[in-house]
Amino acid sequence: MKIATWNVNSVRTRLPIIEEWVKTSEPDIILLQELKCVNEAFPNEFIEDLGYNIALHGQKTFNGVAILSKFPIEDITINLPNFNDPQARYIEAFTGGVRVASLYAPNGSEVGSEKFSYKLSFYKHLCLHLEQVLQHNEPFLIGGDYNIAPTDADVHDPEKWKGSVLVSPEERTIFHQLLNLGLTDTLRDLHPEEKCQKEDWYTWWDYRSGAWHRNWGLRIDHILASSHAKEKLSAVGIDRDLRGMTRPSDHTPYWCQLK
DNA sequence: ATGGTTGCCTCGCAA
Numbered sequence: 001m002k003i004a005t006w007n008v009n010s011v012r013t014r015l016p017i018i019e020e021w022v023k024t025s026e027p028d029i030i031l032l033q034e035l036k037c038v039n040e041a042f043p044n045e046f047i048e049d050l051g052y053n054i055a056l057h058g059q060k061t062f063n064g065v066a067i068l069s070k071f072p073i074e075d076i077t078i079n080l081p082n083f084n085d086p087q088a089r090y091i092e093a094f095t096g097g098v099r100v101a102s103l104y105a106p107n108g109s110e111v112g113s114e115k116f117s118y119k120l121s122f123y124k125h126l127c128l129h130l131e132q133v134l135q136h137n138e139p140f141l142i143g144g145d146y147n148i149a150p151t152d153a154d155v156h157d158p159e160k161w162k163g164s165v166l167v168s169p170e171e172r173t174i175f176h177q178l179l180n181l182g183l184t185d186t187l188r189d190l191h192p193e194e195k196c197q198k199e200d201w202y203t204w205w206d207y208r209s210g211a212w213h214r215n216w217g218l219r220i221d222h223i224l225a226s227s228h229a230k231e232k233l234s235a236v237g238i239d240r241d242l243r244g245m246t247r248p249s250d251h252t253p254y255w256c257q258l259k
Numbered sequence: 260a261t262g263g264t265t266g267c268c269t270c271g272c273a274a
Contacts, residue, residue: 009274060267061266061272109273109274206263206274207263207266208262208263209263250274
């Protein structure tokens with residue numbers, strides 16, 4: 001079973017790339033972020049014709065997350081149950097024998113800003129909720145745009161990024177707290193940092209400054225796995241080609257395969 | 260170089 005996460009940066013604008021990607025990459029479960037549309041405006045028919053069931057949590061203009069699955073989708077939760085969030089950043093459901101969540105963490109704008117506080121608060125409540133989820137001892141995967149690059153190995157130029165959001169010590173501490181709950185960073189499980197010093201696993205390149213062509217990327221999209229899911233982990237990958245296509249998202253899909 | 264681009268749908272905001 002293949003599970004992919006992708007920040008599409010507007011689902012309606014991305015339909016041509018989604019169609020081509022689905023036909024070549026063939027994920028069984030897709031976790032989408034930044035739909036940038038309300039549920040009523042979501043291209044249901046288009047996605048169903050590609051063979052997926054849909055669970056949605058949309059929002060006008062900003063944010064919005066979805067779970068697409070070739071299997072029936074059950075037990076859907078919208079928003080973190082412990083966090084009354086006006087922004088659509090979390091959806092969780094049971095499908096194909098696994099529990100999955102699609103996450104769009106706040107960007108945080110600037111370290112110390114009001115939006116940064118909101119990011120920390122969002123993550124605090126996410127940790128508390130995941131603590132509950134992990135008590136159920138079922139295979140669980142949470143994928144999405146975490147807006148955190150866990151270490152300097154995940155940043156094209158750590159010096160340049162120092163002091164910025166996505167790489168701050170506070171955010172990296174939070175990422176480690178997630179791992180300490182019993183979650184595994186699926187990428188680093190199969191490709192540990194010490195073994196891939198010469199390869200990058202970036203998932204996001206800024207639209208600005210020709211970042212893509214200069215490979216100024218960061219790894220900020222992740223899939224974390226519970227122990228029962230990690231046991232079955234067989235492969236991971238990034239569909240990097242999509243970033244070079246016409247009208248691309250600024251993120252690429254990241255996926256993992258379970259036995 | 261406080262730069263630069265994209266997507267929302269407004270003439271600005273978020274990323």
